[in-house]
Each structure stands twice: as C-alpha cells, then as structure tokens.
Amino acid sequence: MALEPVAGQVYFSPECHAGYAELGFSPSPGTLAGGVQLPDGPAYFTSRGSVLGQVPGEVVAAAFAVFNPDVVVPSVEFGWARVDAPTICAARTTGAVAQLLRALGAEPAGLGRATELLALAVAPLRPEGKPLFAGLLSLGLPGDPMGDLWRLADLLREYRGDAHTATWTSAGLDATEVGLLTELYWGLPMRSYIRTRAWSDTQLDEAEGRLAARGLVADGGLTPDGRALRESVEVATDAQCEVMVDALGERFDELIGLLTPWGAALRDAGGYPPQGPHDLAPVR
16 A cells, blocks of 8 residues: 555646646546545546557446446547547656655655666566556656656556456456445445446446345345455455565565655645545545
C-alpha cells in the first residue's frame, strides 16, 4: 500500500483535472474530506485508457474490467471527440508530476534511490496478458526525475491490476460478482463501493443471485466458501507479483521506507483519499 498513493494520486490531482478541462472535459465533480478532488468520468476513462492508444471504448472497458461498459463506451467516445490519445496521455503525465512536485517538493530525500529501486522491481516484468502495463511500458520513461519515479510506480500499479483481473476472471467471476465479493471482503456493506463502477440495481440483483446460488454469499455477507474464494484471488494475485519482491530482495523494506512518508504527504496535501480508494463516495 505504500506504492498506491504515489502512483494513484494521478486520479485525484487537481493539476490533472485542470489539464483535462482545458481539453474539453468537465472539471472535478466534487471533493472528499480533506479537499481530495474526485475525477470526472470521461476524463478518467480516456486519460487512463490513452496508454492503450486511441482504441474503442469496448477495449478500454475490457482492460479496466470492473466498470459497466454501458458507461465506459460512451465516455470514451465523448473523449475521443475532443482529444487524441497522445495529447491526453501527455496531460495525464504532466498533471501527475505537477502534483508530486507540489506535495513533495522538487527533490525529496531519496528520490534517486527510490527511482532506482522501482526500476529494479519493474525490470523483470513481462507484458503477456497485461494490457495496461504493456501500454505504459510502450511509453518509456518521461526523462525527468519525478516523472520517471511516477511512471515506474504506475507501471507496478497497473501490472498488479492486470494480474488481479486475470486472477478473478480465471476464478469464474465476472465484474459485478467480484465487486460484491470485494466490498464484503474489505468489510464494507454490500452494494456500497461497487456503485462507483456504475452497475445498475438489476445487474447487482442478478449478480448477488448468482453468488448466492454458488454458496458464496448469504444474508448480505460472505459465506466461508465465499471468503475462501475471495482470499484465493488475493493470494494468486500476490503470487503473480512475487517477481517484483524477488527482484528487490532485502532492498524491499528500504523502498517501502522511502515511499511511506511520501504517501502521507500526498494525503496531507489533499492529493489522495485519507485511507484509500475504497473511501470514495459513490459518484465516481
């Protein structure tokens, strides 16, 4: 989790939101506690999806995996009517780096070492079956100290996300089903966080029915089988990411030590939710 605020701050960066608004998107639709700005939906799908190239919304929906395609597809169509992929991709990088510079300063202690360690973790990763990771990999590094740090962190984040998608789909779950299981696994009420993924009540009713028929949920909670299945997804995802930890070896703790205070600084600066992404209000 030490990596997440450093990489994921791009989705809450006011510098990003301002850059996207200049390209014809809406500004942030609202804020969380601490002034954290929520992302505009079309800007989010188009900017993050831009690493895949100027692809149809169906491809973006497939790569992101957990969002309702009925929302993703028109959002991406809206985006491509206003901007091309290289332009919004550049705005994404510029905005992410600008927030890091604002929150951490131009030369935070350990910047060079953290970048070196992140590069070590990325080096052995392969792109097979990892579309968002592969898209980022094709971009190379921006070429400036903070930009390189952020791109490497984003690569690790997207690699794990791609691995997670491969794992839960292999477990026979669809996006609505894994979303319901995940919020219960996190200790959240059913149908709370998953609403940020734009699924309808009917779709969620059907998903809950399928999970209940499989003996994975009952009375609004996880059954032992449901908890075991969801835990197995996490374990299998972690197993795909062991190569990162192995590459770092005994330097793993050093990297965590460098990243942790930066995450705290980003939260203090209103650049990332206070506790994590599952704190988001259901408007994203």
